[in-house]
Amino acid sequence: MAETSPFDLAREDPAVAASRVLKVTIRKGGDLTRTEKISLIIDLFEVYAGMPGLDSKLSVSELYNEFFNDMFKHWTSGNGANQTPVLPSREREQFRTKVEAPYESLGTKRSHSQMLDKPVFLVMKFDPEEETISWVWQDENKKVIKLKDLESRLPKGVTMNDAKAWAIQHYDSVERERITKYNRDLVIRAARRRIYNWARPESSHRFSRDPERVTKKDLIHLVLARDVHRKLTQNDNEVDAIIDRELDDQST
Structure with a gap:
């Protein structure tokens, strides 16, 4: 009908x-x-x-x-x-995401060793007009973290692709x-x-x-970082898969 x-x-x-x-x-x-x-x-x-x-x-x-x-x-x-x-205008914080362990922000207790770790931030340099994305890892003072030091700085259980997926979701949520x-x-x-x-x-x-x-x-066109990232990384869909899992978890 x-x-x-x-x-x-x-x-x-x-x-x-x-x-x-x-x-x-x-x-x-x-x-x-x-x-x-x-x-x-x-x-x-x-x-x-x-x-x-x-x-x-x-x-x-x-x-x-x-x-x-x-x-x-x-x-x-x-x-x-x-x-x-x-x-x-887009705020700077739209492009900058604090990388945290899953559920940490929901109040789960962190171990003493985790609390001593310095926070890691991921900056997504995204140009929606040019459709380009690049990534910069920073500490709390906005100093660049080198990739060779990154693995030891990330929270336990969090991968670089996890962080990228969260950064994309954060940006897209604010942009939408x-x-x-x-x-x-x-x-x-x-x-x-x-x-x-x-x-x-x-x-x-x-x-x-x-x-x-x-x-x-007359409407402003919406360009999502996820769509651009998917277009740029056609042979690497792990980040996209993480986003799908996150969205599925949110809907259940």
């Missing part, structure tokens, strides 16, 4: 206003008329649901509800149109959130700007398409 389309959901949505009453603040999805909801669904919902990195397991109806809930999260038409979102939030804010701003214009008393042609409408071409 085919899933209901977002357009059908809007046509059958019981939570709608009978008409647009001027000078009345629009505070929630149920304050929109059916025509207004359909207008938002026609173009913006497709962009919202197809955002790079969303990786949502929600059904269409759940995404539909989330779409309208996001519009009115801490916002009403009385607040005016939002400022254009700004994509934050950074890009997805910006893209979501871009779409929601477009929806709020449209709603704000509909609520204005002087609005005479309320259902004209937004001249600053957002399309998929």
Whole structure:
């Protein structure tokens, strides 16, 4: 059985206003008329649901509800149109990962000898535009650790590939959130700007398409370090396999 389309959901949505009453603040999805909801669904919902990195397991109806809930999260038409979102820069810590023994960060007690070991950090020098990755091992003072000294410095049971897998996961998790939030804010701003214009008393042609409408071409593309690493190391998939195991463990 085919899933209901977002357009059908809007046509059958019981939570709608009978008409647009001027000078009345629009505070929630149920304050929109059916025509207004359909207008938002026609173009913006497709962009919202197809955002790079969303990786949502929600059904269409759940995404539909989330779409309208996001519009009115801490916002009403009385607040005016939002400022254009700004994509934050990547922080240095996104590229630098502390190498710890498995479950150490969850509170497992370390032995006395482990506590005396100085921490090791892995810096992933990743250029998403050029699709290049290189690795630098550092101590707590950001001094380079030579490869010949690395094995004795790594926590017991941790390999170089383990550390690389964790560094990639850390970077990708932060990057996914950074890009997805910006893209979501871009779409929601477009929806709020449209709603704000509909609520204005002087609005005479309320259902004209937004001249600053957002399309998929306006979204920031998401480049994951895992995808680039997989491309660069086609004959060495051990790091990729470690990531798969980590993700499987997280889902169980």
